[in-house]
Amino acid sequence: MENSSPENTITAVNKATSVIETRGTLDANFPDLRKTFRAEFVYNETKHEAVQPVILKESIILPEEGLEALQTFNPSANAAGIAPFINKAYFTIKNCLYLWDYTERKMIVHEEEDEIVGAAFVKPKAGVFAAEINQLLIISTIRQVKIIAASYNPTTGLKVFQTDLNTTASGVNMKVIVGTNKGRVFMLGNDGNVWELDYRSDETWFTGKCSKKLHTTSSPLSFIIPTTKDPVIQLAINECGNVLYQLTQNSNIIVTYLGEDGSSFNTVLQCKDAAKLANSSVPNSPYVASNVFKIVSLNPTSPSESKDYQLVAITSNGSRLYFTQYEGSQHLLNNGPPNTLQLSHVRPPNSDVAPTDVFAHTYYKDGLLIGVKNQNEKRTEDRIVTYSPDLAAIANPNNIINSIPSYTEFNNFLDVPGKIISIVETANTAYQINELTAPFETPGRTFLVLTTYGMAVLVKQRPIDMLYKLICNANQDTAARLRNFESFFQYFGYVNSISLCLGILCSTSSIMKNGLTSVGSVTNDISKSITVLLENMGSAPSAINPQFSSRHDGLALFVYRVINPIWSKPFVKASSNDASAIYSSILAPAQLQRTLTVMRKLSNLMQEKSNYFLRSSNAEEQESLSNLNELIKHMTEGLSFIQYIINTDLSSIVKSIKPEAQKRLLTMTLKDLLTSKDGRKVASDLSYALVDYTSNKYQTTGHVIDVLTEHCGSFCSASNVFLHKAAQQIFSARSATNASQARAMLTESLNMLKKIALHIPADKAAEIAQDFAQQGYPVYGIELALACSSARDPHNTTNAYVKAGCSLNDPAAKTFANKQPFYDIVFDLLYKIVTKTSASVLSESESRNQVFKSAFSSCTDQAFAYYVFEKFIQNKMGEELIKQPLPYLEEFLICPPFNFERNSLLASFYNSNERYEEAARTYFELARAAKDIPTRIKNLLQASVSASSVTSPAKQYEMYQLTEAIKQNLENANRQSVTASQ
Known part of the structure; x- marks a missing residue:
């Protein structure tokens, strides 16, 4: 059982939350790429292989029959491509479609009756095919376009099914075929027009199951761009599937809106003067001069890259043109129709590229450009050139904190065996430009390059991959090669680099492999090397806050990066708004498990390396x-607790808590649940519901405790079980058959609660104490509150704190603040007894005496006594204190500074205890301090009575002098009173 009280834990958690969110601003402030664009174009080239942005990871040789067939491959006549979803590459030679499984190294050949001119794999429309059909193979021959259904999963592989869906080609060769995420299929014919392949499950009177539709000539812009003079040469579709871009031979761009649901076709605008706009953007640049300007590809972008531009056009020499298709704030609307096409920025290539150089097979996405430079049939290798964001320049704390840095890029090149035919990116999870946040065990971006030699696998190295490779290259000699790492730490920033080290150490698995994608193994040697780096690099001052070390801020940043994906999102949803609602988790199980595993590893690491x-x-x-x-x-x-509830029976457990708690849970984020006051209440409700659920399943308390402690830690452990069972027993005592049985039940529950006093929150203790009092046992409530207070300060360290005047800088101030809510519980019970607002099974005198005795008879907590005494005085009930023999009362009343009301009570205390000499002197001092004459006269008279009550012969002379002084002061006061009345 943990030794930290709930309030100490929550205080620490809230402070730490503030720290990680402050350090997390480094990621939160990572700029939209458009905001980093400047007039100057900065490129960095790295020679060291370990930190190259893109590397050749693997080359796979085609089977012999594929190599022979590709000897006659003609890019202008044959179709080719890669379908990463099904792990297949394909190309056509005459009437044969070669389908190559590059993971299994197998080749199959599909033959058609006629020559094949186009082929592609696309997503199917919903509702047309059986559920297992997840891909369509579209094959275009010189005579027809046909659809073949395909089913694929990693276990059973690819299965194809012939269909009766086909349509005539009508003399047009459909050479380019693209599909949307809604299942629409667009084709580009050798007539330069855009066609759509439509298919359905049933025929109608006027159309068959499969047909094609000509779009270009029916466009309202057809009179502006005659298709015979400026044919369309490329099609591109954005991620949402609602915008189709067309590139013409003369570098014109046509934008077609497919509708919010992706089912319409409305050509809304075009850009005919891209060359002129580019030249105006970078005047006198030879890269956009009219004699070399030609757009070769259109590349839709994603909001993760920038919200300010939606399309990047690549020219023949590798220049990038960034276009925005929205005016004003229109881009904030999801799937909104484009209303403009404006050139917002032009970025020429680096100086190693000549204006007359030619790029082919260009690919651009999420800030990364890949292109083949000067492809030459005579060379046996093609040279790939890449440009990618230099994260060190953009995300280094030294750059990002003070201002938005300028856009800097890495560029590198690599040679690939064979002539390149096609380049695609494998399917990737949600990608962020800021790769510093990427988990180590999640593979980076992977690109497949189909060549006449086979398949080249390219990997985009993230900073964490670069660091891992540097560590591997050090070959267990990291301590002697620290200089090799210093440049890396300085380049990416010490805080980021410490976070990356922790990312490798706490990765969720040693080896992950998915198809062609894998990450390295974190061996003991790797762990030791990272430990050396942490110990030697972590002492540098943090660039975020120089008052802290990079070790501290790197740790905080790493925690932020681990929990951020789930930290600020609701995690429970309901199927409906009524009582029949089914509750389920929004969190993906794999994401929850990954976060939990990393946090466990980090927690263990901090204990192992506590120094x-x-x-x-x-x-x-x-x-x-x-x-x-x-x-x-x-x-x-907390995550383990949530995971266990989800895996146990989330819906049943949520349904068993109060309706208002259910409503709050639906809008509550993990951060709310784990750190807020309201969240702690809901978490408490969930833990008690889980205790009930588990208790019904496992009958013995010991087994219930073992199960919950194993899966939920302190979030729902033995203390929660005892607390909940005690609360249930207190409630059951209301319906006991007789007073003796009720008392026995309440006594047993009190003894149970005292054992877990440290873990009972103040609000829960107050609730239980009130329940005790309502059943006539306020003494039990007081005993519980004092037990909770004592558990938080067993050595009464706050005694010295109150004696010293309660300085805020005193280390015991925090302990006193933790105990104060329990002091308030005791005072509230005493107050109700004194004011007769509490029910009790005892008589009034017995109740008062018993309660006060319970609170003070064996009190060793001087801070408690002082606090309650002060509360009585503040509530004008000080006289109640002197009716009982209370420890520390006199010491409290005489402690400085002077307080008139407290000294009045001190005088009464002396008088009631027949200490008349002290009473007389105290009343006399009160009279001298009185601000009005009546009060002065009253205290002088009381002083006189007390002085006359002193009977000790040894004190007679002193009392005589005091009495004379009282008389003199009384005469003066009476004269002043008469004068004032006149």
Whole structure:
């Protein structure tokens, strides 16, 4: 059982949350790429292979029959491509379609009756085919266009099914075929027109199951761009599937809106003067001069790259033209129709590229450009040139904190065996330009390059991959080669680099492989090397906050990066708004498991390396490291708790909590649940519901505790079980058959609660204490509150704190703040007894005496006594205190500074305890301090009575002098009173 109280944990967690979110601004402030564009064009070239942005990972040789067939491949006459979803590459030679499984190294050949001029794999429309059909193979021959259905999964492989869906080619060779994510199929014919292949499950009176439709000549712009003079040469579709881009031979761009649902076809605008606009953007640049300007590809972009541009056009020499298709804030509307096409930026290639150089097979996405430079039939290898964002320049804290940095790119080249035919990117998960946030175990971007030799596999190296490779190259000699790493740490920033080190150490698996994509193994030697880096590099001051080390801020940034994907999102949804709703998790199980695994590894690492992660000569940093440790443990146990509820029966457990808690849970984020006051209440409700659910399944309390502790940690452990069972027993005592049975049940529950006093939150203790009082046992409520307070400070360290005047800088101030809510519980119970607002099975006198005795009889907590005494005085009930023999009362009343009301109570205390000499002197001092004459006279008279009550012969002379002074002051006061009345 943990030794930290709930309030200490939550205080630490909230402070740590603030720290990680502050450090997380480094990622949150990562700029939209458009905002980094400047008039100057900066490129960096890295010679060291370990930090090359794009590398050749693997080359796969085609089977012999494929190599022979490709000897006659003609790019202008034959079709070719890659379908990563099904792990297949394909190309056509005459009437044969060669289908190559590059993972299994197998080749199959499909033959048609006529020569094949086009082929592609596309997604099917919904509702036309059986559910298992997830791909369509479209084959275009010189006579017809036909559809073959395909089913693929990694286990069973690819299965194809012939269909009766086909249509005549009508003399047009459909050479380019593209599909949308909604299943629409567009084709580009050798007539320069755009066609659509339509298919359906049933025939109609006027159309068959499959037909084609000519779009270009029916376009409202057909009179502007005659298709015979400026044919369309490329088609591109954006990720949403609602915009179709057409590139013409004369570098004109036509934009067609396919509708919000992707089912219409409305050509809305065009750009006919791209060359002129580009020349105006970069005047006198030879790269966009009219004699060399030619757009060779259109590349739709994603919002993850920029919200300010939606299309990048690549010219023949590798220049990039960035276009926006929205005016004003229109881009903020999802799937909104384009309303303009404006050139916002032009970026020429680096100086190694001549204006007359020619790029082919260009691919651009998410800031990365790949192209084949000066493809030459005589060479046996093609040279690939790449440009990608230089994250070190963009995301280094030194650059990003003060201002938005300028756009800097890495460029590199690599030679690929064979002549390149096609380049595609494999399917990837949600990608972020800021690759510094990428988990190590998630493979980076992978590109497949089909060549006349086979398949070249290219990998985009992320900074974490570069660091891993540097560590591998050090060959267990990291300590002696620290200089090799210093440049890396300086380049990417020490904070980022520490975060990357932790990303490798805490990765969720040693080896992951999916098809052609894999990541390295984190061996013991790799772990030792990273430990050396952490110990030697972590002491550098942080660029985010120089008062802290890079070790501290790197740790905080890493935690932010791990939890950020799920931290601020709701995680529970309901199927409906009524009582029959089914509750389910929004969190993807794999994402939840990955986050939980990483947090567990990090927590264990911090304990194993506590001297490094939890020690600092900077007191502020050490406290923050301790808070981060609490957050990591709290987050780990919270995620484990959530995962266990999801895997157990989320819907049933949620349904068993209060309706208002159910509503709050639906809008609550993980951050809310784990750090907010309201979240803690809902978490408490969920934990008690889980206890009930588990108790019904496992009958013995011990087994229930073992199960919950194993899966949920302190979030739902033995303390939660005992707390919930005690609360149930207190409630059941209301319906006990007699008072003795009720008392026995309440006594047993109190004893159970005292055992877990440290883990009972103040609000729950107040609720239980009130329940005790309502059943006539306020003493039990007081005992519970004092037990909770004592558990938080067993050695009464706050006694010295109150004696010293309660300085805010005192280390015990935090402990006192934790105990104060429990002091308030005791005072509230005493107040109700005194004011007769509490029900009790005892008589009034017995109740008052018993309750006060319970609170103070064996009190060793002087801070508690002082606090409650002060509360009584503030509530004008000080006289109640002197009716009981209370410890520390006199000491409290005489402690400085002077307080008139407190001294009045002190005088009454002396008088009631027959200490008349002290009473007389105190009343006399009160009279002298009184601000009005009546009060002065009243205290002088009381002083006189007290002085006259002193009977000790040894004190007679002193009392005589005091009495004379009282008389003199009384005469003066009476004269002043008479004068004032006149």
